[in-house]
Amino acid sequence: MGVVVDPAVPPEIAGLLRANGPLLARIRAGWVPPAALPVPVRRRNSSSVALLAVTPLVIALMAVLLESPAAPAGFLLLGGFVFVVLVKIASISEVPEDDRSHERALYEKARLHDGRYLIPHDFDEEAAAVLRRAQLAIGAVLRSHVNAEGLLDGARNAIMLPEQEWEIARLLAKLSALRTEHREMLARGLAPEAAAVARPLQSALDSSEAAVVARVEALERYAGHVAEAERAYHARDQIEELRASLPRYEELLAESGAGTMAVAEIERLAEDADTVERTLRRSVTSAHEAFRYLEG
Structure with a gap:
């Protein structure tokens, strides 16, 4: 026995509800999925590519600086680069964007059609x-x-x-x-x-x-x-x-x-x-x- 949906609910939404019984049970219990990422944030992958592209240049420059009298500048550059990498890692979402979007969409549909579907827990x-x-x-x-x-x-x-x-x-x-x-x-x-x-x-x-x-x-x-x-x-x-x-x-x-x-x-x-x-x-x-x- 799965999710039972009011026949008056549009077929595409009814299919979404029937296919996600476990998530609906979590939503019914009070779980709220994280909000979907805004569009500019979703394009963050381009910054990752750029970071990868400049990494060899930064490493080469640091090696030259560390072998020169300007070694302190090399250490400063190394510290700044590590900081940028750490910030980038911290900014990566723990929930894949596709999963986050799906869960949020289901949550919104479940709220909109509350009372028009029933789960096994009912x-x-x-x-x-x-x-x-x-x-x-x-x-x-x-x-x-x-x-x-x-x-x-x-x-x-x-x-x-x-x-x-x-x-x-x-x-x-x-x-x-x-x-x-x-x-x-x-x-x-x-x-x-x-x-x-x-x-x-x-x-x-x-x-x-x-x-x-x-x-x-x-x-x-x-x-x-x-x-x-x-x-x-x-x-x-x-x-x-x-x-x-x-x-x-x-x-x-x-x-x-x-x-x-x-x-x-x-x-x-x-x-x-x-x-x-x-x-x-x-x-x-x-x-x-x-x-x-x-x-x-």
């Missing part, structure tokens, strides 16, 4: 398990061949199922937060009067969880109908391949004089193809009905 163990069930069901539908081939309503699936995932995740995150608070309160111990008030709160949590689970179960039923249609879809393709080769088998049987022995089997294959076709249509119809229930 879910307790029970909620995470329920969300995984929903994601598995949604993934099974969206990756199916019957959806890709247009036997289902692919456009509506592409819009509605991510919306279902976000709504389920949003509710589970709220449930997790309230459930954690409630458990911590109970762990501290309650007076009898407070315990009487807390019991309806626990019932509210249980009822909310049951409602969310019911949504997930509806998704799972839909995915089950799609899986049945998927099996029938593949079986139909396989049977069509077999039917395409029937003339060759019939020719072989006729030439070998064994035609009467296999006529029934050949006829049964044709009947199987019709049965699978009806199963596929029935499965797709059931999937459409389950989808309408989700919309309900």
